[in-house]
Amino acid sequence: MIEKTLELLSLVSVINLDDKIAFRGGEIYSELVRRGLEIELNDCLIAATCLSAGIAEIVTRNVNHFDRIGGVDAIIPENLGF
Numbered sequence: 001m002i003e004k005t006l007e008l009l010s011l012v013s014v015i016n017l018d019d020k021i022a023f024r025g026g027e028i029y030s031e032l033v034r035r036g037l038e039i040e041l042n043d044c045l046i047a048a049t050c051l052s053a054g055i056a057e058i059v060t061r062n063v064n065h066f067d068r069i070g071g072v073d074a075i076i077p078e079n080l081g082f
Contacts, residue, residue, distance in 0.1 A: 015049050024048035032068055039065040047072045 025041065025048035032038050043062060047069045050058055057073045058066060059080060066074035 015053055017045060017049065021045065021048045021052050024052060028069060037068045039068060044069075 022045065025045035028047055029038075029041050029044040032044070039062075043065045046058065046060075047066060050056070050072050056071065057075055059077050060066060060074050061076055063074040063076060066072050
């Protein structure tokens with residue numbers, strides 16, 4: 001399992017959460033709550049991070065959460081060979 005984790009880490013970049021991203025995550029969360037489509041705040045922060053960094057795709061098993069957020073396409077890991 002450690003080998004798979006190291007392999008994955010070699011493919012990704014770490015992006016620090018800053019005030020701008022946190023604020024955007026809160027906006028996404030508020031909009032989803034208003035529309036009755038609430039998801040966990042952490043997923044909203046992940047989406048905000050992607051949007052601020054110009055990342056259009058995310059690898060996750062919570063595809064249905066990210067389908068609620070425009071500008072971020074979700075892909076399950078199995079579709080990438082992980």
